Amino acid sequence: MSLVTEHHRHGNNPFGILGKLGRHDDGEQNVLALNVLLLGGRQSGRSSVGNALIGGEEFKTGTCIFGVSMTTEHQLLSRNFPRYLRRKGAESDLTLRVLDTPPSFPRPKSVHELCPEGVHVLVLVVRADMHDNTHLEEHVETLFGPEWRRHALLVITHADHLKEAGLQPSDYLTQTTDWLRALAAKVEGGVSFVENSCDWPSVRGRPIRDRLLNLSARNHHSALTVRTEVSL
Template sequence: MALVTEHSRHGNNPFRILSGWCRHGDVEQNVLALNVLLLGDRQSGRSSVGNALIGGEEFQTGTCISGTSMTTEHRLRSRNFQRYFRRQGAESDLVLRVVDTPPPMPRPKSVHELCPEGVHVLVLVVRADLPHNNTHLVEQVETLFGPEWRCHALLVLTHADHLKEAGLQPAGYLSQTSDWLRALAEGVEGGVLFLENSCDWPSIRGRPLRDRLLRLSARNHHRALTVRTEVSL
């Protein structure tokens, strides 16, 4: 089936209409395309979170060697989830375009090149067992996107199985963690997700992650953040 994309004229509105032909004649399908940016330190679990979002093993994961991250360049992976949700009574596809970034922070021009329409959701990935790492994250994200970034962000705490081993519940952990991480958890509009570091969690947690992204973007009327390309990090 041949598909033709009709771009919206309303700014960076990510909704598109895909028109195609099938045995039953012409059909039209609503598509929501969201740009998602993964941010986090080395070995935080960014690539694993990206794999969970797109439901595959597209991002390289593994243990870094001599402090070097597995991710050394910006990587974009995408997937179309057909008939993922309903909007105004019609079934809509969800297209996730997920960008993994090399730590400590992405290059603004690279992000702009991959997401010229802007970034709809920021996923901040932090290891729950290493809460004192990456304390500069908030300052750098604000430098990249300005003060509105919190409305487009959610926090994912990986390696949450260590909390169980320590006998901590999520609420108890957040009340006892470092000041910067607690403030971050309280400040992001998308809330906090705890993910265990097990081999099966990407496939199990993929749908809840995508649903959380979709709700957060809808809360912002699917408006995208523009990266400040003039800054240098």
């Protein structure tokens, strides 16, 4: 697997890098490249989910200090997974370009600059024991319009708290806050629960990758267009 860090700087051309990642020895490119946007509040586990998706520990994680999040700027990482899937009867690489954002909602122009061809999958991250991001759905719709639901999946982190409370995930979704229950019902990619154990990124990465890959395939790998005329 190849990992590439792409910084938010004017004048960068990350797509030159992607071409190299996806090109085989015969000169033909057989790679599916997907842009994934992580959205969630402070300490939601957003960066940890990003690490699970790329199979590494590159996104900065940890407890915020004096209310300041560990993630203070946009960070874009690309990882190539050779021969991850079959398309039209042939093996194909999967390249994930995962964009992590600060807990304050990302500006449309910033997302467009880093993902000019659009976003294929939205990963909304919420902690099982913290429900302070009630405006998440409103922000996502402002950024992408009503079509965001077809491209979104929900990841609920710190699910170990459910075990401690003796709750099953299905029970949790029926008893949680109204806004989170409504959000879970709207995202067409479904809901994934992950625990906050030290090894969960390596253990949970493949199921989340497969879930977002299936969701993107249902949308024929079309991308959401960022509404850059919106001011946030």
